[in-house]
Amino acid sequence: MRLAILGAGDVxxxxxxxxxxxxxxxxxxxxxxxxxxxPDGIAVEAAxxxxxxxxxxxxxxxxxxxxxxxxxxxxxxxxxxxxAEPGFSHVRRxxxxxxxxxxxxxxxxxxxxxxxRxxxxxSAGSIRFEATVGGAIPVLSTIEDCTPQSVTAVRGxxxxxxxxxxxRMAAEGLDYEHVLAEAQxxxxxxxxxxxxxDGTDAALxxxxxxxxxxxxxxxxxxxxxxxxxxxxxxxxxxAAEDGRTIRLIGExxxxxxxxxxxxxxxxGALAVTGTRNIVQIETRNAGSLHSSGRGAGGPETATAVLxxxxxxxxx
Amino acid sequence: xxxxxxxxxxxxxxxxxxGVRAYxxxxxxxxxxxxxxxxxxxxxxxxxxxxxxxHQRGNITPRGHIPVEVDLECPPDRFDDIVDALRxxxxxxxxxxxxxxxxxxxxxxxxxxxxxxxxxxxxxxEDEADAVVxxxxxxxxxxxDGISSARARLAIDSGRSEEAIAAIRSIGSDKGLTVVExxxxxxA
Numbered sequence: 001m002r003l004a005i006l007g008a009g010d011v012x013x014x015x016x017x018x019x020x021x022x023x024x025x026x027x028x029x030x031x032x033x034x035x036x037x038x039p040d041g042i043a044v045e046a047a048x049x050x051x052x053x054x055x056x057x058x059x060x061x062x063x064x065x066x067x068x069x070x071x072x073x074x075x076x077x078x079x080x081x082x083x084a085e086p087g088f089s090h091v092r093r094x095x096x097x098x099x100x101x102x103x104x105x106x107x108x109x110x111x112x113x114x115x116x117r118x119x120x121x122x123s124a125g126s127i128r129f130e131a132t133v134g135g136a137i138p139v140l141s142t143i144e145d146c147t148p149q150s151v152t153a154v155r156g157x158x159x160x161x162x163x164x165x166x167x168r169m170a171a172e173g174l175d176y177e178h179v180l181a182e183a184q185x186x187x188x189x190x191x192x193x194x195x196x197x198d199g200t201d202a203a204l205x206x207x208x209x210x211x212x213x214x215x216x217x218x219x220x221x222x223x224x225x226x227x228x229x230x231x232x233x234x235x236x237x238x239a240a241e242d243g244r245t246i247r248l249i250g251e252x253x254x255x256x257x258x259x260x261x262x263x264x265x266x267x268g269a270l271a272v273t274g275t276r277n278i279v280q281i282e283t284r285n286a287g288s289l290h291s292s293g294r295g296a297g298g299p300e301t302a303t304a305v306l307x308x309x310x311x312x313x314x315x
Numbered sequence: 316x317x318x319x320x321x322x323x324x325x326x327x328x329x330x331x332x333x334g335v336r337a338y339x340x341x342x343x344x345x346x347x348x349x350x351x352x353x354x355x356x357x358x359x360x361x362x363x364x365x366x367x368x369x370h371q372r373g374n375i376t377p378r379g380h381i382p383v384e385v386d387l388e389c390p391p392d393r394f395d396d397i398v399d400a401l402r403x404x405x406x407x408x409x410x411x412x413x414x415x416x417x418x419x420x421x422x423x424x425x426x427x428x429x430x431x432x433x434x435x436x437x438x439x440x441e442d443e444a445d446a447v448v449x450x451x452x453x454x455x456x457x458x459x460d461g462i463s464s465a466r467a468r469l470a471i472d473s474g475r476s477e478e479a480i481a482a483i484r485s486i487g488s489d490k491g492l493t494v495v496e497x498x499x500x501x502x503a
Contacts, residue, residue, distance in 0.1 A: 155498070230462075230493045234454035235423050238466035239495070241452060242421050249498055263421060263497040270498070 001100075001309055004028040004065050006090050007076030008048075008057060010298030011104045011131065015074055015305050016044045022306040027070050030062040032077075037064050066093050072309050076104040079204065081220060084108040091116060091127065098124035100315065102308045104131040104301055110204040111219050113211040126312060131304035133205045134158055135295040139279050140212060141307070142291060146283050148213050153253045153282040158205045160275030160296050161189045161196035162228050162248040166261075167273045170236040170245050176229060188275060198227035199259040202250045206259060209252035218257060226260035239263055245271050335388045337366065340398065341410040343380040343447075351383065357400035363389040376447070380407070409447050410470055418476050419449070420499070422483055423466045426492035429459040436490060437467070444482035446471045 001024045005012050008031035016026050026044055028037045036047040036058030047057045066073070073094035077087050084107030091108055094101040096119070103109055108116055109129045120127050133139045134156075143151050157163050161183065168179040180197070183189035195201045203223045210218040228248050239246050247270060249262040264270045269290050272278045277295030282288050294300040340358075344350045351370065358365060369384040376382055389397060398411045428436070437448050446469040455463035471479045480496050487494035 226493075230425060231495070232425060232456075232462055232464055234456050235425050235464035235466075235495060238452050238454055238464050239421075239423055242466060242468065244421065244497075246423070246495055251498075261493075261495050263423060263495055 001025070001071040001312065002027045002069065003072050003074055003309065004068055004070035005074040005076060006030050006062070006065060007074075007078070007105070008051060009076065009078065011301045011305065012074070012076035013048055013051075014298035014302035015076065015104075016048065018299065018302050018306060019044070022310065024072075024306070024309060028060075028065040028068045029057055030060075030065045031057055032062065034058055035060040035062045035065050037068050039069050066090070066097075070099060071315055072100040072102055072312060074102050074104070074305055074309075075108070076305070079106045081107060081111060081200075084111040088112050088115070092119055095119040095123035095125050095127070098315065100125040100309075100312045101127045102131070102305050102312075103127065103129040104305055106132045106204045106208060109211065110207040113208075113218070114216040117216060124315060128308035128311060129208070130308045131301045133208055134277050134279055134291075135293070135297060136300035136303050137277060137279060137291045137293040137295060138304070138307070139209070139281075139291065141311070142281055142289060143209075143212060146281065146286070146289075148215070150284045150286075151213055151281055152284055153251060154206070154209045154213070154279055155249060155251045155270070155282070156277070156279035157202075157247050157270060157272055158250055158277050158279065158295055159196050159199075159202040159248055160277060160294075161193060162199075162202070163272065163277070164188045164275045165197065166228060166231070166236070166246055166248065169231070169233050170240060173233055173237060175233045176231060197229055199225040199248060202248060203257065203259045206250035206252040206257045210254070210257045213252060214254040223257035223259060225258075228261050231261050240266065243267075247271060335364070335390050336394075337386060337388050338394055338411070340385050340387070340401070340408060342383045342385065342401070343376055343407040343409050344383055346379075346381050353404065354383065354401065354406045355385070357404045357406070358385065358387055358397050361389075361397045361400050362393045363387040363397045382409070408472065411472075418471050418474075419468060420471060420476055420480070420497050421466055421468045422480070422497065423464060423495040424487065424492050425464050425495065426462060426487075426490070427460075428453070428463045428465055428492065429455065431490045431492065433465065436486065436492070439486050440467070440469070440483055443486060444469070444471070444479040445475065446479050446483075 003026050016029050019026050025041045034056035036042045037060040051057050075090050087105040088108040091101040130140045165179045203225045207218045243266050244263045245266045246261050250259040278292040280290050366386040401408050448467050450468040453465045
């Protein structure tokens with residue numbers, strides 16, 4: 001497949017870098033200011049070196065990317081809330097041109113799911129978005145394999161930053177502020193960790209899951225969301241006395257989405273440690289399935305994007 | 316009381332359903348004359364054979380009631396009827412045959428627990444969530460006027476956990492407390 005990649009952050013760069021290994025060709029790669037475009041395949045390494053050297057990716061305008069001959073648009077620009085722009089428009093243009101779109105950007109799938117599906121229905125192309133939920137962990141494809149109708153609920157830990165903070169607080173008996181500073185030093189938490197610690201990031205992923213289970217109907221505003229900022233170290237100590245710990249747990253069903261700190265058994269499946277993610281897929285006929293792995297990271301998330309590309313039918 | 320279970324002429328199927336088993340029910344009675352007798356009648360009336368009654372006078376529950384533990388024997392399929400009959404008679408059943416009934420859940424509360432009157436919070440949990448606080452652990456590293464945490468282990472009638480947790484959630488939001496709930500669904 002010929003890939004046009006919008007977004008040159010960790011994920012977009014890794015997709016470009018790994019595409020060849022998966023048998024695909026990159027015909028365009030753009031960040032918000034410039035683009036490298038070549039219908040015969042761009043020189044990925046050279047473009048990434050130019051960008052790393054504080055230069056532009058290439059000489060083309062980002063707008064040119066969508067005019068190129070490509071098969072799959074990889075939408076890896078930063079997640080935005082509300083109207084989910086410009087990611088939504090990028091995907092619309094791909095579908096209107098009868099191309100496929102693979103999203104790593106959570107915004108359009110969480111906030112404008114029905115519109116995306118309507119555009120897809122009128123297009124020869126399809127959309128896939130495995131990378132939006134749980135990074136490298138095959139969550140959506142597992143649900144697809146079980147058929148969404150037979151999945152009754154999805155629960156789990158889908159934010160590594162919050163999980164890292166809670167794990168360290170429990171292990172070291174430290175308070176939130178202290179561990180957050182440490183996580184920022186280690187590069188686990190961003191300078192502005194708000195979306196991770198207030199539950200928004202996890203909520204977007206569970207909204208996407210609810211949309212898949214119920215075939216639409218959910219946006220962030222429909223989710224009940226609590227973060228971990230108000231959890232003191234003493235709460236984790238008390239939980240441990242009882243063989244439990246606290247994790248930021250999300251739940252998605254056809255009835256709703258909920259994210260908040262919850263008590264879980266200390267040695268239970270959902271009490272993953274560090275930045276690890278886990279999902280529990282509850283099925284009607286096959287009990288619960290668990291998948292755990294790396295929920296973030298450039299190469300990890302890129303593998304989810306490239307798996308999606310591999311599942312697309314030829315145009 | 317004390318009829319052997321196989322001697323009750325009015326219970327023809329008592330012997331055909333796999334014999335009898337021993338159960339313990341824990342009741343909570345108002346401290347008024349006649350309450351004990353009133354609480355035992357539904358057991359006998361529904362084919363239960365009373366084995367022992369432990370009337371813990373002087374051991375008052377947080378609600379100011381008297382806990383009573385009753386051991387009884389009955390056929391397994393009668394036990395539900397007995398518990399239902401007790402509840403229909405307005406008797407507060409705290410725990411019924413531990414392994415079959417009664418659920419235990421823990422919650423952690425976080426906030427200005429002392430300033431917002433912890434004992435009032437606990438009695439509201441008992442009243443509004445219909446739960447019994449079995450155990451409480453408080454940690455107030457910043458002193459009583461700072462943020463503190465409390466873990467409460469609650470006994471809840473079986474099948475009522477979700478309602479009870481919802482009631483606790485609403486008490487928490489009333490009082491500005493963070494309620495860390497247990498994850499009830501699935502195999503956590």
